Structure formats: C-alpha cells, structure tokens
Amino acid sequence: MDRLKIGLVRTPLYYFYLFLCELGAIARFTGTALKSAILPPYRRSITRRQMDAIGVGSLPIVTLTGLFMGLVLALQSIVELRNIGATAYIGRAIGTTVIRELGPVLSSMMVAARAGSAISAELASMTIGEQIDALRAEGSDPVEKLVEPRLIACLIMMPVLTLICDMVAFIGGWLVACTVIQISSFFYWDSVLEVLTPAFVWGGAIKALAFGFVIGVVSCYSGMKTSFGSSGVGEATTRAVVISSISILALDFLITKIFIVTWW
Amino acid sequence: MKENREAIIQLINATIGYGDLTVVNHVDMVVYQGETKVILGPSGVGKSTILKAILGLIKPTTGEIRIHRENIVPYQERELVRIRSQMAMVFQHGALFDSMTVGENVSYRLRELEMTTPDKIDQRVDEVLNFVGLRGARKLKPAQLSGGMRKRVAIARGLAPDPEVFLFDEPTVGLDPINHFNIEQLMLKLKKTQRATMLIVTHDVESALRLADSIVILHEGQFIFDGTPTALKENQDMRVKAFLDPEKFATARE
Numbered sequence: 001m002d003r004l005k006i007g008l009v010r011t012p013l014y015y016f017y018l019f020l021c022e023l024g025a026i027a028r029f030t031g032t033a034l035k036s037a038i039l040p041p042y043r044r045s046i047t048r049r050q051m052d053a054i055g056v057g058s059l060p061i062v063t064l065t066g067l068f069m070g071l072v073l074a075l076q077s078i079v080e081l082r083n084i085g086a087t088a089y090i091g092r093a094i095g096t097t098v099i100r101e102l103g104p105v106l107s108s109m110m111v112a113a114r115a116g117s118a119i120s121a122e123l124a125s126m127t128i129g130e131q132i133d134a135l136r137a138e139g140s141d142p143v144e145k146l147v148e149p150r151l152i153a154c155l156i157m158m159p160v161l162t163l164i165c166d167m168v169a170f171i172g173g174w175l176v177a178c179t180v181i182q183i184s185s186f187f188y189w190d191s192v193l194e195v196l197t198p199a200f201v202w203g204g205a206i207k208a209l210a211f212g213f214v215i216g217v218v219s220c221y222s223g224m225k226t227s228f229g230s231s232g233v234g235e236a237t238t239r240a241v242v243i244s245s246i247s248i249l250a251l252d253f254l255i256t257k258i259f260i261v262t263w264w
Numbered sequence: 265m266k267e268n269r270e271a272i273i274q275l276i277n278a279t280i281g282y283g284d285l286t287v288v289n290h291v292d293m294v295v296y297q298g299e300t301k302v303i304l305g306p307s308g309v310g311k312s313t314i315l316k317a318i319l320g321l322i323k324p325t326t327g328e329i330r331i332h333r334e335n336i337v338p339y340q341e342r343e344l345v346r347i348r349s350q351m352a353m354v355f356q357h358g359a360l361f362d363s364m365t366v367g368e369n370v371s372y373r374l375r376e377l378e379m380t381t382p383d384k385i386d387q388r389v390d391e392v393l394n395f396v397g398l399r400g401a402r403k404l405k406p407a408q409l410s411g412g413m414r415k416r417v418a419i420a421r422g423l424a425p426d427p428e429v430f431l432f433d434e435p436t437v438g439l440d441p442i443n444h445f446n447i448e449q450l451m452l453k454l455k456k457t458q459r460a461t462m463l464i465v466t467h468d469v470e471s472a473l474r475l476a477d478s479i480v481i482l483h484e485g486q487f488i489f490d491g492t493p494t495a496l497k498e499n500q501d502m503r504v505k506a507f508l509d510p511e512k513f514a515t516a517r518e
Contacts, residue, residue, distance in 0.1 A: 126362075133321050134359035137352075138373045138421075139345045 029143075029221050036141070036148040037155075046149040054115040054150070055157030059164070061114055062107045066165035069102055070094065070172020077173075078181055087181050091191025094173035098166050099196065099204045100264075105252050107165035108211035111158060112244035116219040119150050120240035123223025124233040132224060142224065151216035158212025159205045166204065203259050210255060211248045218244045269296040271333070272429055272461050273318055278327035280310070280317045287313045289485040290327065295429075300455055300462040302472040305482035306507065311465040312356065314482075315431045318463070319353055320344035331429075349377065351429040352422030356437060358414035360406040366393070366417050367402040373425045392420040396450060412443030419450060423458070430454065432464040436471055444471075451475055469508055473497075481507060 077093045123146060126132050135142050170192050177183045222240035226232040273295040280288045287310030295301045303311045316322050317329055320336050328335045331347050339347065360369050367389050368375075374385045393399055396416040406414060415435060422430060435451065436444045448471055454460055455475070466472055472479055473493045481489040481496075481504055489496060489504050496504070505512075 129357065129362075130355045130359040131361055133316065133319075134353070134355055134361070136321055136341075137319050137348055137355075139349055139377050141341060 025225075026217075026221055029224075030217050032143050033147045033151050033217060033220065036144050037151050041144075042152075043145065043149045046145070047152050050149045050153035051157055053118070054111070054153045055161060058111050058114050058157070058161055061110050062161045062165045063168050065106050065110050066103070066168030067172045069098065069106055069165075070169035070174075071176055073097060073102070073169070074173040074176035075180070078176070087183065088187065089191065090173065090177050090181070090183060091188040092195050094170065095192040095195035096200070098169045098173075099200045101252070101256070103166040103169060104162045104204050104207040104211060105248060107162045108158060108208065108215065108248050109245055111154075111161060111212075112215045112219075112248065113241055115154070116215045116240050116244050117237045119216075119219040120223040121233055121237045123220060124226040124236035127224055127226045128229075128232055147216075147220045147224075150220055151213070154212040154216035155209060156212075158215070159208040162204060162208035199263055203264060207252065207255050210251055214247045214251060215244050218247060269298070271295070272297050272299075272331065273463060274328070274330040274333075275314070275318075276328040276330065278317065278324045278329055280313050280322065280324045282313075282322070286325070287485060288482070291482075291485075291487050293480055293487065293490070295461060295463050297461055298459050300464065300475055300477045302464045302466060302476040302479045303482055304469065304472050304479055304507070305467060307467055309482050310485065311467075311482055312433050315353065315433055315463070315465055318431065319348055319351060349373075349425070350427055351431060352425070352427040353431045354415070354418045354422050354433065354435060356433045357411075358406070358418040360409075360414055360417055360421070362406055364405075365402065366398070366404050366406070366409070369406070369417060370402075370420045370424050372421065377425075379425060388424055392423045395423065395453075396420045397446075410443075412439050412446060415439070415443070415447050416450065419447075419454070423454070426458075428461060430460050430462045432462065432466075434466055435464065436466065436468055448474065483507070 073094050074090060077090050078087060081087045081090060081093065123132075126146075132142050132146075135145060170189075173192075174185065174188050177188050178185060219240040222236045222243065226236045271294045273293075275291055275293040277290050277292060278288065279286060279290055291314075293301075293303075293314075303314060305311050313322065317324055318331070320329075320339060323337060327337075329337055331350070334347070336344065336347050360366075361372065364372070370389045370392060371385045374380060374388065379385075380388070389402065390399070393402060396419050398413060398416055398420065401409070401413065401417070406417070409417065419435075432451070436447050439447060451462070451464070452475065455462060462475075464472070464475060473496070476493055478492055479489065479496050480487045483503050488501060489499055491499075496508070499505070
C-alpha cells in the first residue's frame with residue numbers, strides 16, 4: 001500500500017485517493033455520530049444548552065432573513081405577475097417559493113454561517129488546546145459528549161427555525177402586497193393557505209431536517225479534524241461554512257428532484 | 265533490584281507516528297511501579313507522542329504497549345477507558361475544559377464515571393485543591409487562572425480519582441521561575457506522599473535530574489540512553505553530552 005501511495009504522489013490519482021480517504025473518514029464519523037445520537041445515554045442538559053445556542057441564538061438572523069426574503073420576493077413577484085395580469089396570485093407565488101425552496105435553503109445557510117461556524121470554531125479550539133484528548137484521557141467519548149448534543153440540537157432546531165422563517169416571509173410578502181398593490185389581507189392569506197398542503201409543509205420540514213443534519217455533521221467534523229496551529233481554527237470555520245453551504249445547495253437539488261418525482 | 269518490581273508501563277519494539285510520519289522508531293522502555301521516569305529530549309522529537317500512545321490516544325504502527333502486562337494496542341475505545349481510568353495525564357498547557365469551573369474540571373472523571381457519591385466528590389475536590397494549594401479557586405473559570413495555576417488545577421484533576429500512574433507532558437514549560445519551582449515541588453510531594461508511578465516528558469535537564477529515578481533520552485526517534493541520573497552525568501556518548509551541555513559541547517568542537 002505504501003509503495004502504491006509513493007508511486008501516486010502528486011498525480012491526479014493520488015488526490016482522488018486522498019479524496020476517497022477523506023470521504024471514508026467523514027462516512028465513519030457520520031456513522032459514529034448517528035449511532036451515538038440514536039442510542040442512549042442521551043445528554044439532555046448539554047443538548048438543551050446547544051438547542052438554546054443554535055436555535056434561540058439564530059432566531060434574530062433567521063427572522064430578518066425571512067422578513068427580507070418575503071419583502072423582496074413580493075416586489076419581484078408583483079413585477080412579473082403584473083405582466084400577465086395575475087397579481088391576485090401573489091400569496092400563492094410567495095407561499096410556494098418560500099415553503100418549498102427559499103425558506104429551508106436560506107434559513108439553513110444562515111444557521112450554517114452563524115451556528116455552524118461557532119460549532120466548528122469551538123471544537124477546533126478544543127482540539128488545538130488538547131481538550132479533546134483530555135476528554136478521552138478522562139474516560140469520555142468526545143463524539144458522545146460534544147458531537148451528539150450539537151447534532152441533535154441542529155436536527156431539532158433547523159425545522160423549527162425554518163418554520164419561523166417561512167412565517168415571517170409570509171408576513172413580509174403580506175406587507176408589500178397590501179401596500180404596493182392594495183390586495184386585501186383576507187385574499188392574500190387565503191391564497192397563501194391554499195399552497196400550505198401537507199405535502200409541501202412536510203417536504204419543507206424534511207429538507208430542513210436534512211440540512212440541519214448536514215450542518216451538524218460538517219461543522220463537528222471540521223472542528224474535530226483541525227490541524228495544529230493558530231490558523232487551524234480559522235481554516236476549520238471557513239471549511240465548515242463553505243462545505244455546509246455547498247452541501248445544502250446540492251442536497252436541495254437532490255431532494256427536490258426526488259419529491260417532484262414521487263410526492264409533489 | 266528492578267526486576268523484582270512490577271512493570272506498569274512497557275513499550276516493546278514500538279513504532280509510533282502520525283499517518284505516514286514515523287516519530288518514534290522501534291523503541292523499548294519499562295516504567296516500574298513507584299518509579300519516576302523522565303523522557304528527556306529536545307522539543308519536537310516525539311516525547312509527547314509516546315505519552316499519547318501510552319494513553320491509547322494514538323496507536324503504534326508496530327510493536328506493543330503494555331499496561332500491567334496487558335497489550336493495549338488492539339483495544340477498542342471501551343476497553344481503553346478502563347485502562348485510562350488507572351492513569352492521569354497532565355497536558356502541556358493543562359487542557360482544562362474552558363466551559364467548566366475549576367471544581368467541575370477537578371471532579372470531571374469522578375462525576376463522569378460515577379466513581380463515588382456527590383458528597384464524597386465535593387470532599388475530594390476540596391482535598392486535592394488543598395493539596396495543590398488552590399483552596400479558594402473552586403468556582404473560578406480556567407480563563408481566570410495564570411499558567412502556573414492552570415498546571416496545578418490539571419494536577420489536581422489528575423489526582424482526584426487517585427490514579428496509579430501519572431503522565432506529565434512538559435509540566436514546567438513556559439512557567440516563570442517561581443511557578444516552575446512550585447510545580448516541581450508539587451511533583452516531588454506527589455512522589456513522596458502518593459508513591460505514584462510517574463512518567464514525565466520534559467526538555468528541562470535540571471528538573472529531570474531532580475525528579476527522576478531513571479531517565480531515557482530520545483534522539484531522532486530512538487532512545488540513546490536509559491539509566492539513572494548518576495549514570496547519565498557520567499555517560500560518554502557524544503549525543504548525550506551534546507544534549508546535556510550544548511554550550512560546552514559546541515566549544516569543545518571548535
């Protein structure tokens with residue numbers, strides 16, 4: 001094996017080999033984290049603290065994202081709908097776009113940027129300060145102690161934050177619809193509620209759950225695999241946000257395709 | 265005389281490294297019960313790596329590491345927890361848990377492994393903080409402590425579960441002379457009162473000579489000396505001499 005590795009150094013095949021090794025390591029880490037999250041013991045108090053940090057802490061940024069998303073979406077929709085004389089359908093247009101796509105994706109990106117980077121930076125600092133080694137030396141499993149509560153918190157809070165983001169976006173859309181095209185509130189909300197079918201609502205929630213899982217796993221993995229050195233924390237944080245964001249977009253495409261074929 | 269004592273830690277033909285990088289190459293070492301052994305060597309030669317391998321934090325690529333005659337190399341994490349419960353590691357910069365108070369840090373293993381009742385844990389925390397001279401620091405956070413205090417809390421954390429073996433990673437590095445002296449005195453106190461088996465990694469020769477019952481010198485991945493402090497002073501190996509007194513050695517070469 002060593003001979004093979006020496007023969008492949010600096011060739012594209014070698015980088016592909018490294019990529020596969022990294023993929024394998026992430027898969028093993030994900031398996032361990034999932035097993036720890038599913039099987040007892042559950043670290044309830046640490047999980048609650050993480051839910052507070054990830055969920056409640058991200059509430060302002062997610063709310064603002066939802067509000068501006070609703071406002072802008074309404075303005076853009078009015079321009080297009082006016083061309084075909086269908087401004088009455090603005091609630092439907094905003095409802096569909098937000099609940100199926102923009103709500104889960106944008107709120108997840110915000111959580112990845114805010115909470116994912118914080119998770120990664122915290123774990124990277126602990127790795128560099130040998131606190132992860134100290135945990136193991138003291139008889140604890142770092143995955144159980146650090147990864148499991150953060151992963152569970154991401155899984156629980158992401159759908160909740162997405163739901164809040166969706167609601168605020170509807171309110172943003174309503175503000176614009178009422179003031180710019182003077183549509184009646186009843187008509188707007190009735191139009192929004194028309195698209196809030198169980199399939200769309202559950203679809204959005206499943207997407208949020210999947211994105212929460214990605215944020216939890218990527219941020220924890222990135223933090224715990226930090227190389228030594230002061231720049232390690234910065235690199236881990238950047239890596240966590242970039243990989244989480246790209247994974248969310250790619251996963252969104254995949255889930256949307258599956259839902260369109262099977263459910264929506 | 266040594267052969268009559270039980271070997272607590274044994275490295276047998278151990279090669280240890282990180283990925284493709286070999287740090288320590290086919291080395292043998294024994295630490296006997298109640299002995300204070302010092303691994304001496306310049307920074308970056310792999311002294312701390314040996315401690316991590318003994319704790320099972322990294323696995324050697326070849327050879328065996330035995331704790332109480334048990335080869336721990338093939339052990340999984342669960343079995344390693346049992347092995348680690350007999351040992352305490354004092355990390356180079358303390359490695360205290362930032363999110364916890366001093367008291368919580370010290371009582372961590374006792375609480376985590378449910379080793380005793382909460383009342384007894386409280387009592388033990390007071391005892392060990394008193395031992396290291398930090399009676400009033402229980403409620404402080406690690407960020408509020410000086411370098412010397414952090415080291416002492418780390419020693420208290422190690423001492424709390426009353427382990428059989430202490431592993432020290434550069435215990436006096438980066439400390440001012442007063443804290444350096446205090447930590448060294450604390451280790452001597454530990455040696456005398458607890459009769460603990462200690463394995464200390466350091467590059468501080470004077471400190472090693474004061475603390476050690478036996479010393480090994482690590483040079484380019486190999487142990488080039490293994491013996492008593494007296495034997496070390498009399499050793500004629502040029503590499504050993506160069507490490508012990510680099511200034512004199514450089515002058516002699518000129």
